[in-house]
Amino acid sequence: MIPFDFEYYKPSSILEAVELFRHLLAQGKNPVYFSGGTEIITWARMNAIHPGAVIDLKSIPECNVMTFQENNLVIGSCVTLSVLSAVNPFPLLSETVIDAADQTARNKITIGGNICGKIYYREAVLPLLLTNSRIVIAGRRGMKEVSIHKVFFQQMRLESGEFLVQIITDRGYLSLPFVHFKKRQIGNVGYPLVTLAALKKDHQIRTAYSGVCAFPFRSIEIEQVLNDPALSREEKIEQAIVKLPAPVLTNAEGSADYRKFVLKQTMSEALSMLEGG
């Protein structure tokens, strides 16, 4: 049970949502945008966050689209992970999100909520980083479309009052060869030791990771090493490990040493499947 009250609003347009946020913020109500809401409900139940108002985005049409527009796939932020994997317009993204949480939870969790969440795995962002997807953001100054790399550094960097409306991905990326691994300590449901998503474009392998450090990331330095033709596979992996952007995690899922062991194995599998051709 959530031990405090908050107000609930369900705007039907982007403008209404933004105006609501501004209005509620001015009243000191500490508003939050709400999509699937699973993480907000959990944090609130634990008394870890105290929003005075939630703004439910699920009635905003632009946040519910999943369509091709010219050469782009457009996915609304309120599309659930289960719908995304069932419709499957973006196979790497489908394969990534079907490994998040469990099937019933994926009926509630949305792509926007996963990417903007505070729990640091945020695995749905990995395919977006690999495909240089663009993000449509709404805020006080209107709408803007920016590269995922401009707004996602370790986590989404939205300004107060902004929310994620849509994700746009070039259609050309959707049919590229890819691999995805999510390795857990045990079982098929739960947080990862290592999640690795990789795709190959123009004979170059791109990789992105979650569960390795305290944030998901794609590293150009690591990709340069992994694509260096002068190195053996073992040398690539040994040099890539040195270029991780932060200390390797130690938590209930596994120690840093164990994670590095699993990461090396996973990198080797990914390279084996994508190299050549």
Added chain:
Amino acid sequence: MPSYVPSSYPIGLQVNGEWRTIRVRAADTLLYVLRESLGLTGSKSGCDNGDCGTCTILVNGLPIKSCIMLAVEADGQHVTTIEGLIHSPVLQAFVQKQAFQCGYCTPGFIVNCHGLLSIHPDANEETIRIWLESNICRCMSYEEIHEAVKTVFTPKNAAKPTANGS
């Protein structure tokens, strides 16, 4: 723009085929309202964290963990709880196969399996496995649960999940 008093929100929802109107706190979970306001105690409170699945209900036919859904989100929706599934073949199969021990997880399993049967009546083994991973049985009755589920599905093949498991 709609504005509500925080302590009391009017909502209307169809529960097990019956239209109900009720006032709820915005912070009330759907599980809490079903149990404490509507007296439908078949949906159990387990982890309250979206992990165990014993609070699973159907919202517009789709399995949802009611501990991670606000009651206000269910305004205007069709909700089915275990109380609405007394004639479900899934429930009968669980009884026949004695697919429970303490029974605390059983409502969630039955509701989830009923949802799967409604959406994918020809679900294969892989799809069944993916869906039922949403529920936990601490008594370890998984073998009997699997036996019960097999009796209501006739999987056509055991290869790939049906429609990506969804």
